[in-house]
Amino acid sequence: MKVRITESLDIDLVKELWCCNRCGHELISARLNYKEGCLIRARHPLAVYQPVVEGRPYTFAPDPDWCRIVEFYCPQCGVMLENECLPPGHPITHDIELNLESLKLKHGLHG
Amino acid sequence: MSSVTGQQQLLQWLKPEEPSDYERDCAKMIEPVDYVIYFEKLNLILAEAMDVLVKCGISDMSLSGDVSVVVCTAEGDPVSCNLGTYLHVISSVLPVKYIIRQLRNDSSVGIHEGDFFFCNDPLYGNVHNPDQIIMMPIFHDGTLLAWAAATAHTNETGATEPGGMPVRARSRYDEGMHLSPIRLGERYKFRRDLLSMMENFASRSPRTFLIDLRSRVSCCDRVRIRIKELVQKKGPDFLTGLFRYILMTAESSARDRIRGWNDGIYRAVVFTDSIGLEEGLQRVSLTLTKAGDNLLFDFTGTSPEHEGSYHAFPHTVVAHAAIYLFGWPFYDLPRCTGTLASCEFTFPPGTVFSPREEAASSNSVIICSTVMSLLPQCFSKLMFDSPQRDLVGASMGNTGSGYIISGTNQWGLPETSMLAYPLNTEGGGGRVDSDGVDAMGFPWCPAGKAPNVEDEEHSYPIVCVSQKYARDSCGFGRYCGGLGTQFAIMPLLVDYLALMLVSKNSRLHTTQGLFGGYPPRVIPGVIIRNTDLLERWASGDVELPDDIHDLIAKRALAGEYCFTAHYRPTELLRKDDIFVGFSSGGAGYGDVLERDPASVIADLRNGKISNWVAKHVYCIVYDPETLKLDLDGSNKRREEMRIERCQNGLPYRHFIKNWSKHKPPEEILRYYGRWPDAQPNRNIFRL
Ligand SMILES: [Zn+2]
Numbered sequence A: 001m002k003v004r005i006t007e008s009l010d011i012d013l014v015k016e017l018w019c020c021n022r023c024g025h026e027l028i029s030a031r032l033n034y035k036e037g038c039l040i041r042a043r044h045p046l047a048v049y050q051p052v053v054e055g056r057p058y059t060f061a062p063d064p065d066w067c068r069i070v071e072f073y074c075p076q077c078g079v080m081l082e083n084e085c086l087p088p089g090h091p092i093t094h095d096i097e098l099n100l101e102s103l104k105l106k107h108g109l110h111g
Numbered sequence B: 001m002s003s004v005t006g007q008q009q010l011l012q013w014l015k016p017e018e019p020s021d022y023e024r025d026c027a028k029m030i031e032p033v034d035y036v037i038y039f040e041k042l043n044l045i046l047a048e049a050m051d052v053l054v055k056c057g058i059s060d061m062s063l064s065g066d067v068s069v070v071v072c073t074a075e076g077d078p079v080s081c082n083l084g085t086y087l088h089v090i091s092s093v094l095p096v097k098y099i100i101r102q103l104r105n106d107s108s109v110g111i112h113e114g115d116f117f118f119c120n121d122p123l124y125g126n127v128h129n130p131d132q133i134i135m136m137p138i139f140h141d142g143t144l145l146a147w148a149a150a151t152a153h154t155n156e157t158g159a160t161e162p163g164g165m166p167v168r169a170r171s172r173y174d175e176g177m178h179l180s181p182i183r184l185g186e187r188y189k190f191r192r193d194l195l196s197m198m199e200n201f202a203s204r205s206p207r208t209f210l211i212d213l214r215s216r217v218s219c220c221d222r223v224r225i226r227i228k229e230l231v232q233k234k235g236p237d238f239l240t241g242l243f244r245y246i247l248m249t250a251e252s253s254a255r256d257r258i259r260g261w262n263d264g265i266y267r268a269v270v271f272t273d274s275i276g277l278e279e280g281l282q283r284v285s286l287t288l289t290k291a292g293d294n295l296l297f298d299f300t301g302t303s304p305e306h307e308g309s310y311h312a313f314p315h316t317v318v319a320h321a322a323i324y325l326f327g328w329p330f331y332d333l334p335r336c337t338g339t340l341a342s343c344e345f346t347f348p349p350g351t352v353f354s355p356r357e358e359a360a361s362s363n364s365v366i367i368c369s370t371v372m373s374l375l376p377q378c379f380s381k382l383m384f385d386s387p388q389r390d391l392v393g394a395s396m397g398n399t400g401s402g403y404i405i406s407g408t409n410q411w412g413l414p415e416t417s418m419l420a421y422p423l424n425t426e427g428g429g430g431r432v433d434s435d436g437v438d439a440m441g442f443p444w445c446p447a448g449k450a451p452n453v454e455d456e457e458h459s460y461p462i463v464c465v466s467q468k469y470a471r472d473s474c475g476f477g478r479y480c481g482g483l484g485t486q487f488a489i490m491p492l493l494v495d496y497l498a499l500m501l502v503s504k505n506s507r508l509h510t511t512q513g514l515f516g517g518y519p520p521r522v523i524p525g526v527i528i529r530n531t532d533l534l535e536r537w538a539s540g541d542v543e544l545p546d547d548i549h550d551l552i553a554k555r556a557l558a559g560e561y562c563f564t565a566h567y568r569p570t571e572l573l574r575k576d577d578i579f580v581g582f583s584s585g586g587a588g589y590g591d592v593l594e595r596d597p598a599s600v601i602a603d604l605r606n607g608k609i610s611n612w613v614a615k616h617v618y619c620i621v622y623d624p625e626t627l628k629l630d631l632d633g634s635n636k637r638r639e640e641m642r643i644e645r646c647q648n649g650l651p652y653r654h655f656i657k658n659w660s661k662h663k664p665p666e667e668i669l670r671y672y673g674r675w676p677d678a679q680p681n682r683n684i685f686r687l
Helices: A100-106 B007-013 B021-028 B032-056 B060-064 B087-103 B192-201 B206-234 B236-259 B314-327 B364-383 B453-459 B533-538 B548-553 B597-605 B611-616 B631-648 B652-659
Strands: A002-006 A009-012 A017-020 A026-029 A039-043 A068-073 A080-086 A096-098 B067-073 B078-083 B116-119 B131-140 B143-153 B182-186 B264-274 B279-291 B294-298 B343-346 B402-408 B414-418 B462-469 B485-491 B496-502 B525-529 B560-564 B568-574 B578-582
Touching (some): A039 B652, A068 B631, A096 A100, B007 B314, B021 B236, B032 B060, B032 B067, B032 B143, B032 B206, B032 B236, B060 B143, B078 B087, B078 B236, B087 B116, B087 B131, B087 B314, B116 B206, B131 B206, B143 B236, B182 B192, B192 B206, B264 B364, B314 B364, B453 B462, B485 B548, B525 B568
Antiparallel strands (some): A009 A017, B067 B078, B116 B182, B131 B143, B264 B279, B402 B496, B462 B485, B525 B560, B525 B578
């Protein structure tokens, strides 16, 4: 039994797994950070933002010394499940830590 | 400082007061139908009072919606409001409760019919000292029944820089007028002695200051007159019962809604790149715990206080949380302390949200924009699997392009103002089912309005060179953020103006995208010195680009092009100098490769995005001349991009092993705290 938790993440309540909502790929235990089941890439800001003016640092594109775009992909279908703009080396956020017992009760599963 | 109220005390005052037996008895007499009819009656009274406030006031910030009028119980709990901004629903509570607790029974002050009080000190509950409040008690047969409170942001406080939000302030002693709650009027008249004192504090812009002050008093008085009419018709017990019924209904409705969301812990971090005084990386961290019908907001992990001006006190953080809470998850519940009774807030000492009392805080709204970015992150994850899924969405731009001009205006009068157009035209965030709204408004003030060019040129000694949407300014995604705007002005009819930029987000953006959407681009501070624009216009030159991006990229005007951070301390803008500003677009929602290719073509057609973005970010294939979409080509290209992601992405442990070796340069981390956990790591001295 799958419950949709975000735009592109499901939780399989019986198997207790995070799954990709797009392709069904089983990412990792729903008791862990789903990001541990993703493929991850840190991208330079210039991959997403085109500078309006030449030279550094004030170009309209974020400064690579200050931040990188860390992207989390489904390993099977390549959908971007989430991204974070983080200073280089900054820890990844464990953004969703659900109380699974409570979630199961809510959706009519007991234990 | 004597009689200053502690930060924890103020947080406790945000809880609704325990009802007295009398209030409980009165509430029992209220039928649900009374509640529906007379809650709406209160709303109409406040709508009329807001009309008085906005029509009598003259500052750009009143027009922009940085205003509110609130009616409170006799003990200071707000029960209804008209906006403006939800900020002041929270900030109105605290000075009123201070007066009730500290001044009511003091024989040298007391509270009497015909009094009105003033406060603008954040240590007593204001958001920052430009936000100034008038509070008026409402009596019936000698008994205190209610309060009216009207707040508006006024752009002058007599600080070290003009405009009420001095970016270079190092402590509260640089910020001008801070008045704890004082009785400014008696027997419905201003006290002339205090009025003169305040006028002198605001002598850079006394006319605006005094007119806005009177508009607040007129607004409160209108509430007082209408509430008294209501009491004459229905009786004081009815009003007291109605107020308590509203507080109780709000609390139980909010708790019911919270119970429907998934129990768990939700975390988000955002970053900012300036402390006002100079550039520096700071982190703001939120851990939101939802259990049963309670919400705990924990800001542990937020960077430490510093020597600059971008701080806020805890109640100000709650006020910014209220902008989101009243605007989205509880949009249909009363804007009162009852609705937030289930929310607890904790702050470890010594963060930018819990600094020592002498810290500068007149730019609290800038650092608190982080709160307006963190809450949509956490609540979107909290509400997705709930009946409130339609409220899920990425955050607005939340940059706050606060551009202040000051000087002698074209009428020969001293004038200081914050230009409202950039503030009021930030893009909305991408939603669960739709794009964000272009130039949606002022993130702090959902009901504000952006002035048009004619208003701005009439009010100030400027000519608007450009004022319109800014291409590529939205966060990209399956549902993209709304566009922000471009804005360029030049002094006209005067030789110079003082200019100050209160802002941030030129190195990185404070918002995050949602569910794979990207945050919007960043914004530099741009001034073109000593241009030939007037000469070119006079000679009938029609070749000049009408888009500021093209103008600055091609250096289409003669002059010196200066690109700096998006905060700029006070400097002169002379004749022929052009100041270029931008408002931020909203953050994007969902994977860019899932955006409907036809929508990308539409974005190109209406100038929302450039070809570069269509090609490199959305990865569609089309004819750049005719904008005809190649759907098969686009699908193939996007499939290649997904394969490339899988080929270049690393498994978690492998990624972390490489990633954790990186660290930003030391000069960026001066104000961050200890890397990476942002714990305080140095002593702060303020003189
Ligand atoms: Zn997948």
